[in-house]
Amino acid sequence: MTSEKTSDPRRRILEAAAGLLAEGGAEAASTRAVAAAAGVQAPTLYRLFGDKQGLLDALAAYGFERYLADKQELGATDDPVADLRRGWDLHVDFGLARPALYVLMYGTPRPGRRPAAADDAYAMLCSLLERVARAGRLRLPVPAAARMVQAANTGAVLTLIASAEQDEELSPRTREAVLAAITAPSGGESGRAASPPGLAEAAVTLDAVLDGGTAPLTPPETALLREWLHRLAAPAD
Template sequence: MESHDVTGADGHRERIVAAAARLLAEEGPDAVSTRAVSAAAGVQPPAIYRLFGDKQGLLDAVVADGFTSYLAGKTAQGPGDDPVEDLRTGWDLHIGLGLANPGLYTLMYGRYRPGAPSPAALAAFDVLAQHIRRIAEAGRLRMPEDRAAALVHAAGCGTTLTLIATPEDRRDPELSSTAREAVIAAITTDAPAATPGPVAAAVTLRAVLPQTDALTAPERGLMREWLDRIADRPR
């Protein structure tokens, strides 16, 4: 009979997630069935339902575990002196993760679930948003932060999924770097302009607005509204 104490539950959870991750890496998402995972982990199927709710809950746990490790390594490096160069590094890490762990990556980004992104995907996007914010604070972002982050995200995911779907011997080795530089050119300037245009100036000021204590909260809200109108206005 299975133990129901906390230690036993934690041990079962770790063993089940590890078994599912092995099946995912070796055979792909379709191999991660409740029956196969329970056999590989040495537990009864009801343990999976008790700990994860259903198969989707188990898959979410596998993705979260894999991306927790990925994000820990990604954020441990700390920011560099050049936020645009940090964005390049982040892009390359993202592509590298997808190619090294195609099953995990496909679960995270390749299976559309309307309105229900995984917690791991949200955490990864938050790291990207922080990169974009630093570029804005440096006065080098040429469009609103949300749009820039969405563009980098879309291009990075599309590039990674395209490479995953292409046989390794047919992959274009320059595809990732070409896409990366095209996106960076679209969202950034080479250096802060001595006299930036109104959109670039509004984007930069909006990014650093939380750092000022010269305004009251209502005044910051009003300033933010004005900056939003300038930054988001079509050029």
Template sequence: MDDAKTRSRRQILEVAAELLEREGAQALSTRTVAAAAGIRAASLYQLFGDKDGLLSALAIHAFDLYLAEKHTLAPSGDPVDDMRRGWDMHVDFGLKHPAFYLLMYGTDRPGRRPPAARAARELLMTFLDRAAADGRLRVPPALAAHLTLAAVTGVTLSLIGAPESDRDPEVSTRMREALIDTLTTDAGPAPDAALATRALALDATLSDADPATVPLRPVETALLRDWLRQLAH
């Protein structure tokens, strides 16, 4: 895509994003966006195809904004506290940008997520892998990520759906702490640490390690990680 088309696409997305946040997805039409951007509807169709294409592009734009905020969350040294801060940032983003959030996580198109959604999950996995490496997870990181996303999106969508005057922040706090109590332990591996915790910690360490530093062949590392996951159950 040439520079002129890229600038035009960016301008349309900015106009559409402003309309979306102000009036919601139901009020968003290709004709409305084209008029607000000062272009012909045909030009918008050339860049996005149709309204569905425009909404998909807006979802990617929303995830980009979300990830930009998430990347400001520097590790604190306590991976469980980082999980708390990541949860709170997620909920806060949803409440500040409800129309964006509904487009990101309230889709009516099952099984379809923009590629940026994968990047958001991978970012969550980095925090959970760190917790596992410190011996703080009770379950494998992939399962912890699935449970965390299910819980935090449910809470955020529930709060968005409630009148602002009825939103109780305690709902998010209690759900966050209940999840963290389920997923984590109080301390890293000690001499009497559970076998499952040690297995998870070693598996996470192998996941982050440079293959050149692991004195095993790839097939042996894969087998070891499979055994470790079995021990973690």
């Protein structure tokens, strides 16, 4: 499956590898098959990627770049929790549309070899959760909430990919369970009046607001306050 969209040999090789991966998995994406599909000589592939593992690492990075582009196109609304739902669903749709590529991205982690685009995508999730925190609706510190969302979202996709029969309720049920655990409802949800934030939500909100740098505190005072806020936001043992 030779790409005609670009004259860049590196891009052609990655697009060809993605096509072969989708058709037959990692075994189908041999260096010989990829070079032939991309219309390049084997030495060109080895010069650009080193070996098959180098090609697969680059292909995972290519997948994260495509995912990041989709996330950036999603945009933002004035409801960060609704945006969190939309981001979850986009993640699931991305993975189910490209199962082999998704498994390469998330199912075969290599410590110390995380692509920059993967870090950028995770940073976008943290930024969104900071918006939830500033709105006074986050129950956990941003790092803990981000790890929880990523673990559950990734686990749901990998489970669906591995399942012989698709469970259409798995993702939305998991999503809502996670959101219920990490966010507080707004006053407009289910017709309920807004309730005052709990101690954890208030601590998380103040921690997020401190990022604006407007508090009249010295750096040591800010660090000490943050330590207290993180203790207040931590779930009780």
